[in-house]
Amino acid sequence: MKRTHSCGALRMGQAGQEVHLAGWVSGRRDHGGVIFIDLRDREGVTQIVFNPALAPEVSTSAHALRSEFVVHITGKVSPRPEGTKNTTLATGEIEVLASGLQVLNPSETPPFPLDEEGVNEDLRLRYRYLDLRRPAMAEALRARHRAALAVRRYMDERGFYEIETPVLFKSTPEGAREYLVPSRLNPGKFYALPQSP
Incomplete structure (x- = not known):
């Protein structure tokens, strides 16, 4: 299923809607069996909630999620409970209650x-x-x-x-054949067209 919104696009106006999001797991927190992840894409961050009371199988799968896993989430947009809103995020008034999880690509722990x-x-x-x-x-x-x-x-x-015109540059052999152009000012010397874009 394709995503319906970017991670930075959800607001209170979408409360109650089912959405599909995709991105990287930026952070994961376990609060007594309820797992929260911050899902990030290039547009922003959205908090995802895996509640075993709402979706037990999905919540069990969420225990395996780690930083930089690429995932697809299905869920319902919900206002955050009073006192948990994050004013530093554009999406800080809402969270997504996950009903589906697909790991698109697991990741090793990043080196930093x-x-x-x-x-x-x-x-x-x-x-x-x-x-x-x-x-x-x-x-x-x-x-x-x-x-x-x-x-x-x-x-x-x-x-x-x-x-965009061709650029002449010093020869940089990288295994591919080069197109050489003789120098008029320096006989016996050549320029080459760059191999990389």
Whole structure:
């Protein structure tokens, strides 16, 4: 089943609706058999509740969930109980009472917490695919996208065309055949077209 909403889109207006969400398990808490997870995608975070009184089999399966598992959740949007609202989250007034759980991809324990600052840069670069999930990195990518988009729109509105021409660069053999271009200024020397986009 496809998701119906992103994790950052749910509000009180959807209370009572059945929804399908997909994302990464960002955090997991067990409160006396009732399991809470924070489900994260690129749009935000939604709290999911696995209550054994409402869905016993699903709640049992939720005990196996760990950080960075990729899951699909089916459930009903419900207002959070009084005193448990989280004003720091856009979705902090609601939670989703899970009635279905599908693990799309389990995960090993990440080598560093994705929500912490101050993680060693060498470690972050070694696990770059995880580093890019961190909120600060995701925001940097969004800012770069918005800046490039603004420049493109500005130039397009003024009649400019964006043309990507081949770039000549030093030879970087990586196992693939290179297209070499002889240098006119330095006889016996060559440039190459880059192999990576």
